Amino acid sequence: MQCMKVLAAAILCTVVSGQEYAGSAQCGCLEVPATSTRRRDKFCRPHLTDPAERRRYRSCVCRLGLVRNSWGDCITRQECTSCKCFPDRDFNVCGRECPLVCNEPMSRSCSKSCAFGCDCVSGFVRNSGHRGRCVKATKCGFSCPPFSTFQFCSSTCRPKCGRRPRTSCVTRCTRGDCVCNQGYAEVEHNGETICVPQEQCFRYLxxxxxxxxxxxxxxxxxxxxxxxxxxxxxxxxxxxxxxxxxxxxxxxxxxxxxxxxxx
Structure with a gap:
């Protein structure tokens, strides 16, 4: 029960605040200030974590009993150990409901909600064969809608038709998605997400x-x-x-x- 409470809090932190830890004067809701000075934090799977993320000195560290995943989010040790049977995955608190599979079409009608569980780390996707092992995304081809490109990292402030510009932005590298090119905005059309010129948003709303x-x-x-x-x-x-x-x-x-x- 306690694990589920912490998990729910972790997801809420991720969705609402983006868990923007390093370099922030205010700690996330699953963090505490570093005791004396900036220091490195503990990671669930350090060998799968980007070296720059792993070696970063932080003013806020995860609470006692929590560790960071490969995306920089604080998770419980139970969540961490739940993925040990997957040598190339880590526990993600905000992954895709429709995971990316190498050389397979991307679902454009999948929910944007966060899904949590064992996931390929940033820069990797599932292979269609070999029991779903993770492979480098650069070896795969992803087909995106017109006027968009595939990116693993995207801003929470990317333009969307009908949404006012946000004042606080966070760049997340958790799931990978097709991101609209400069000057275009996302909009839902016939059950799918497409990109249209920003000045043409009114035609789709x-x-x-x-x-x-x-x-x-x-x-x-x-x-x-x-x-x-x-x-x-x-x-x-x-x-x-x-x-x-x-x-x-x-x-x-x-x-x-x-x-x-x-x-």
Whole structure:
């Protein structure tokens, strides 16, 4: 039970704050300040961890009983030992629900939620044969949608249609994904994630016609709006919706955290 509580906290830390440890004046929720000076931390699988990550001197270290995984997140020792039967994997608290497989098409309709379990370390993906052993991603070919390229590290602030720019950004190297090229933004279209020019986002989002402030009464929101307004406002239905003029409708897209499962 205690292990599950710590695991839930680890996932929450990863999703909300990105567990941005090194170089931060404030420690993560699974960390404590280093006792006297900056020091190195303990790792679950040091031989699978990037040397620069492993040798980094930190002002915050994992709490007692926790160690870092190859991605720099704090995990329990039980989680660490659960992957010992896989010589080339480490416990990931925010991996892909649809793991990458070498030379196989990437699923573009897979959930963006975090999945935790034993996972190939950053820079590696599962091989389609050899019992799923991990191989270098550079030896594989990944097909991405137009106007995007495959990257293992991506920012939490990469442009997405309908989402306001974030003020705090974290670069994560946990899962690998197709990242839109410069000047393009992600948007969900027909159940898949595609990249479109940022100035064309309004074509792919539910929008409402402009409203004159103070006009009173209600307006009818058609199912196929013709004029774009502020992206991120989600309205409309198959038959239309009556909306008070003085109010407006605000919406945002939320994410979730998977409750369990292994990669």
């Amino acid at each position: 539910p929008l409402t016609p402009p409203v004159t402030p103070g006009s009173g009464g209600t307006i009818f929101v058609p199912s196929t709006p013709m004029m774009p307004v502020n992206p991120g406002v989600v309205t409309g239905s198959a038959a239309g919706t009556s909306v008070p003029v003085s109010g407006g409708i605000n919406g945002n897209v939320g994410g979730g955290v998977s409750s369990g499962g292994t990669l």
